[in-house]
Amino acid sequence: MAAPSPSPTRVAAGVRPATRRTRVGSRAERLAPLVLVAPAVLVLVVLRLWPLLLGINFSFTGDGDRDGTAVGLDNYLTLFDDPLFRTALGNVGLLVLLLPVAVAIPGLLATFIYLKVPGHRLYRGVYFFPAVLSPVIVGAIFTLLLSYDGPLNTLLGGVGLGPVDWLGDPDVAIFAVVGVHVWATFGMALVVFLAGFATLDSSLLDAAKVDGASLPQTIRHVIVPGLSRTIQFVFVTTMIGMLTSMFGLLFVMTSGGPEGSTYLPEFYIWTQQGRMNRPALASAASTALFLIMLVVGLAQIALLRRAAGKED
Amino acid sequence: MTGSRLTRWVVAVPMAALALATIYPLLFTTNVAMKTKRDYTLDRFSLTDSPRLDNLVKAWTSVGMSRYFLNSVVVVACSVALLLLLGSMAGFALGRLRFRGSSALFLGVLAALFVPFQVIMVPLARIMADSGLVDTYPGLVLAYVAQFLPFTIFLLASYYSTVPSEIVDAARIDGNTLYGVYWRIMLPIGAPALLSVGVLNALFCWNDVLISLLVMPSAEHRTLMVGVTSLRGQYSDDIPTFASGVLIAAVPVLVVYLFLQRQIADGVTAGSTKG
Numbered sequence: 001m002a003a004p005s006p007s008p009t010r011v012a013a014g015v016r017p018a019t020r021r022t023r024v025g026s027r028a029e030r031l032a033p034l035v036l037v038a039p040a041v042l043v044l045v046v047l048r049l050w051p052l053l054l055g056i057n058f059s060f061t062g063d064g065d066r067d068g069t070a071v072g073l074d075n076y077l078t079l080f081d082d083p084l085f086r087t088a089l090g091n092v093g094l095l096v097l098l099l100p101v102a103v104a105i106p107g108l109l110a111t112f113i114y115l116k117v118p119g120h121r122l123y124r125g126v127y128f129f130p131a132v133l134s135p136v137i138v139g140a141i142f143t144l145l146l147s148y149d150g151p152l153n154t155l156l157g158g159v160g161l162g163p164v165d166w167l168g169d170p171d172v173a174i175f176a177v178v179g180v181h182v183w184a185t186f187g188m189a190l191v192v193f194l195a196g197f198a199t200l201d202s203s204l205l206d207a208a209k210v211d212g213a214s215l216p217q218t219i220r221h222v223i224v225p226g227l228s229r230t231i232q233f234v235f236v237t238t239m240i241g242m243l244t245s246m247f248g249l250l251f252v253m254t255s256g257g258p259e260g261s262t263y264l265p266e267f268y269i270w271t272q273q274g275r276m277n278r279p280a281l282a283s284a285a286s287t288a289l290f291l292i293m294l295v296v297g298l299a300q301i302a303l304l305r306r307a308a309g310k311e312d
Numbered sequence: 313m314t315g316s317r318l319t320r321w322v323v324a325v326p327m328a329a330l331a332l333a334t335i336y337p338l339l340f341t342t343n344v345a346m347k348t349k350r351d352y353t354l355d356r357f358s359l360t361d362s363p364r365l366d367n368l369v370k371a372w373t374s375v376g377m378s379r380y381f382l383n384s385v386v387v388v389a390c391s392v393a394l395l396l397l398l399g400s401m402a403g404f405a406l407g408r409l410r411f412r413g414s415s416a417l418f419l420g421v422l423a424a425l426f427v428p429f430q431v432i433m434v435p436l437a438r439i440m441a442d443s444g445l446v447d448t449y450p451g452l453v454l455a456y457v458a459q460f461l462p463f464t465i466f467l468l469a470s471y472y473s474t475v476p477s478e479i480v481d482a483a484r485i486d487g488n489t490l491y492g493v494y495w496r497i498m499l500p501i502g503a504p505a506l507l508s509v510g511v512l513n514a515l516f517c518w519n520d521v522l523i524s525l526l527v528m529p530s531a532e533h534r535t536l537m538v539g540v541t542s543l544r545g546q547y548s549d550d551i552p553t554f555a556s557g558v559l560i561a562a563v564p565v566l567v568v569y570l571f572l573q574r575q576i577a578d579g580v581t582a583g584s585t586k587g
Contacts, residue, residue: 032490033411040402040461041417047436047458048424054435109327118324119331125573126331132569132576133562134519136537140544140558141337144344144551151340151356183333188580195581215319244428248521252541266430270522273434282434290431297426 058283067280075284084256084271085285088263091174092292095242095264098178102238106186107231110193111223124194128187135248138184143167143253146176170261173254177262180253181246188241189234196230232304236297243293265289338562344555352551371556375547379532380539381560387449387528387535388517391456395464395513396506398457403468404498408475409490418469424462429523437526445527452528452535456517464509467582471505472498504575511572512579518565536561 062071079085109127113120130138145152146166153163166176204226208218224231247266254262256271265285272282344352346363371377405411406418436455437446445451479501483493499506521537528535534542540561547554569576 029490030411033405033409033414036401036405036490036494037417040398040421040465043398043454043458043461044421044424047439047454048427048432048462051432051435051439052427054438055432058435109330112323112327117320117327119328123327123331126334128573128577129569130334131580132515132519132565134521134537134565136519136521136540137558137562137565138337140540140554141341143544144555145337145340154356187334191577192581195577240426240428244430247430248519248537251521251525252544266428266522269430269433270526273437274526279434279438286431286434290427293426293428 055283055286058280059287061280063278063280071280075281076288078281079284079288084260084263085265085268087260088265088268089292091262091264092243094174095178096239096296098182099235099239099242102182102186102242103189103231103234105182106189107193107234109186110190110197111219113190113194114197124191128191130184131187131191133184135181135184135245136252138180139249139252142176142180146180146253167254168258170259173258174262177246177249177253178242181242181249184249185238185241185245189238192234192237193227193230196227200226228304232301235300235304239296239300240293243289243296265292338566341555341558341562344552345559347552349550349552367552367556368560371543371553371560375543375553375557376534377536377539377557377560380534380536383533384518384536387452387456387524388514390449390453391460391517392510392513394453394457395460396510399461399464399468399509400499400502400506401494402461402465404472404494404502406465407469407472408477408480408498421462421465421469425466429459433522433526440527447528447530447533449528449533452524455523455527456520459523460513460516464513467509467579468502468505470582471502475501507572508575508579508582511568511575515565515568515576 059075060070060072061067062069062074109123113123144150147153148163148165148168152166157163164172167173200223204222205218208222213221243264244266246264247270250256250262250264250267251270256263256267266289269282269285269289272278272285340357343359344356345367346365347360347367348364351358351360402421406414406421436458440446440451440455445454475498479497480493483497484490488496519537520535521541524535524538525541529538531542540557543554543557547557
């Protein structure tokens, strides 16, 4: 741009009559936006849209001997008969139940930071930090911390609490993994909440203060309605995160065990594809996961819309 | 409403404890990486009196972390460059220009944002295998570009939609073609957004394990995160070396976070307020 001599195009544009330039340019110019989006569209069509259709199609064909032949709903029947997949679905139910907690924690913390608790300047940067670490790193670190003879149990032993087999007990392991996931990601939601607070009308808060509202009242009547859009966004993204970004943790911490108790759909898909060589069954699980996400996502939006409607 | 001094401290103490809990695991890992195996077995918590770098050196050289590290750097650099190029072209066109089909295309990109990788991974693996891209750098780079392009386009399109159209018009009057406007005006103007989305994409690619495991599985081509997962089995009786490998994989992220925390947060929160 800051070339010392005028560029060739400038000279040409200056010398030639403008009409010719616009007419010659017009056809190429009309195509230009399409040329700009073409490479991106090509990548997305070939490597995202096409596999999506292919996968749905796969899910109605067979594995192994029956590779490529249509088998109707067989894969889906196998899927819902498989105790592992049922456990995975049960765990999805558990995640949905835990979701309000996973949203409330960062929401409350963001509220306190916004209200300037002592040290508030520091917390945002500290809390957000684990969110940028890979689930593999987080999982590896917590495998050490949570191992049976590891630091956490040593610490608990020090205050007289018996050792807990965090990752080896089928009743405990899924909570341990979800707990680590929440530890690693609450900073993400926190930052989103803080961005929401920045758009909040502070005069409403001042008014609440003048009226002598308590903190719970302020949260209920000022902050929640004012942030309804942010809360909706956090609910949906947290759910998506729980359903699609725990693979690294599961892979490193439990490999789906003990006794298959920590399976989630995404881990099931990977196992069927990568270890059992059953791509058609894996595709059926993929399609099921996609439907679950659609249903949960739409239901959340509907619920939250209604809740927000009541507040208004 | 912030209440009495007492309630402030009732809130402040748990928050400080949580901050400690956020930082401690990485400090613990760092300390373990500096210990000998014997030290670790005897006492997990104590600060080692003679911090040693042996384990780090061992993890870097003989365990293969340097190789994995290099693989990751190459793949991440290529992926981010390609993402920024394709993403800014499409983002400029979809965010700033009106043309036939532009809003339909933008909706398509938005829809792609909601298709998680797990849903397409099986057929994608087959497509990669059929086209000979499995276990190649271009294969993994393409997989990353396809995965993170919708997000990149979405962010850059919303950034470019805030650029006043007078800037485009003025550049056109100066005799620039649309390509010229893109290259000479939009790329430099977009620098802050490109930095933010570039850093985020670098983190996504660097941290990924599922896509890498699926597309580039062989030991020789392992990326760093896949390498870390393989360390766990190999060094289950040598925790300090294992911790060193984990540390090596975490340090670049730590450095990026220290310098570019604001850009990362900006990228994460974009879209949350527009809804």
